[in-house]
Amino acid sequence: MAAPDQFLADTVITQPACRGRFAPSPTGPLHLGSVVAALASFLDARKAGGTWLVRMEDLDPPREVAGAASAILHTLERLGLCWDETVVYQSHRHEAYREALDKLEKNGLLYQCRCSRLQLAQQAIYPGTCRKHLPNPEQDSAIRCLVPATTFAFTDRLQGYCQQQLAAEVGDFIVRRKDRRFAYQLAVVVDDGWQAITDVVRGCDLLDSTPRQLYLQQQLGLPEPRYMHIPVIINSEGQKLGKQQFARPIDAAHASAVLWTSLNHLLQAPDLQLQQEHPSIILEWAVQHWQPEKLKGSRQIREQL
Numbered sequence: 001m002a003a004p005d006q007f008l009a010d011t012v013i014t015q016p017a018c019r020g021r022f023a024p025s026p027t028g029p030l031h032l033g034s035v036v037a038a039l040a041s042f043l044d045a046r047k048a049g050g051t052w053l054v055r056m057e058d059l060d061p062p063r064e065v066a067g068a069a070s071a072i073l074h075t076l077e078r079l080g081l082c083w084d085e086t087v088v089y090q091s092h093r094h095e096a097y098r099e100a101l102d103k104l105e106k107n108g109l110l111y112q113c114r115c116s117r118l119q120l121a122q123q124a125i126y127p128g129t130c131r132k133h134l135p136n137p138e139q140d141s142a143i144r145c146l147v148p149a150t151t152f153a154f155t156d157r158l159q160g161y162c163q164q165q166l167a168a169e170v171g172d173f174i175v176r177r178k179d180r181r182f183a184y185q186l187a188v189v190v191d192d193g194w195q196a197i198t199d200v201v202r203g204c205d206l207l208d209s210t211p212r213q214l215y216l217q218q219q220l221g222l223p224e225p226r227y228m229h230i231p232v233i234i235n236s237e238g239q240k241l242g243k244q245q246f247a248r249p250i251d252a253a254h255a256s257a258v259l260w261t262s263l264n265h266l267l268q269a270p271d272l273q274l275q276q277e278h279p280s281i282i283l284e285w286a287v288q289h290w291q292p293e294k295l296k297g298s299r300q301i302r303e304q305l
């Protein structure tokens with residue numbers, strides 16, 4: 001039998017080291033909203049002495065803009081947001097997503113859906129029309145995942161307790177589209193698990209997706225990361241800054257100003273004179289002073305020009 005102190009030493013439960021990630025979709029250059037998300041996840045990982053990764057969510061070629069992926073990486077580098085491991089491209093990960101679909105299929109959770117957009121136009125929640133159809137491999141169809149009438153809950157580090165009843169509020173959701181592309185919900189869960197991400201830091205616009213992701217994690221036997229959903233930046237008309245709103249691309253030639261403005265939007269109250277400093281000095285200050293709790297409970301922050 002082990003001596004008591006030896007026994008204790010053997011059973012100390014070590015927390016996995018923090019691993020964060022930024023997962024842009026290459027649908028255009030970075031804008032203020034995406035830089036703020038990148039910076040928050042970077043600061044959070046660095047403050048914890050952890051690892052920070054970049055994953056390119058390039059699963060939807062028709063929505064992608066040629067050259068956007070490399071422009072995003074170039075901008076991150078100019079800002080001093082340097083990642084630790086090789087950038088993962090989701091377009092190279094189809095095999096892993098196929099395996100995940102096989103597993104869900106074995107759990108009896110998948111079915112083919114042939115409903116057209118028009119048929120579903122009036123439905124807020126998918127009514128389960130195709131649940132009973134026999135699979136027909138000849139016909140192109142989307143693949144949906146059955147959801148249980150269970151409430152999925154988690155405690156977000158900023159937004160507090162969040163819950164969603166999947167059957168009533170979301171419905172069976174698409175995991176592979178009719179054009180055979182894998183859906184975001186599936187790919188993000190597979191990759192967060194594979195990359196051993198412990199801390200997901202991203203915009204509040206994805207808060208509603210999280211219960212679906214918790215459900216897929218359970219079904220695929222993957223660990224649940226901690227979540228922190230930061231406020232999204234909105235413009236003067238109250239719209240989320242996004243590529244759809246033609247948000248101005250940020251100008252990496254003015255890296256210090258961009259970092260300072262982003263810290264200001266993250267309510268970190270950076271000193272005014274920091275604006276004149278080199279990006280590395282600004283980031284050093286920001287890691288040291290990172291206080292995400294300043295954003296507690298806020299879901300939107302107005303863009304300050």
Ligand code: GLU
Pocket residue numbers: 022023024025057188201202206
């Ligand atoms: N690719 C998503 C976006 O650009 C982010 C996904 C995530 O962080 O889970 O908004």
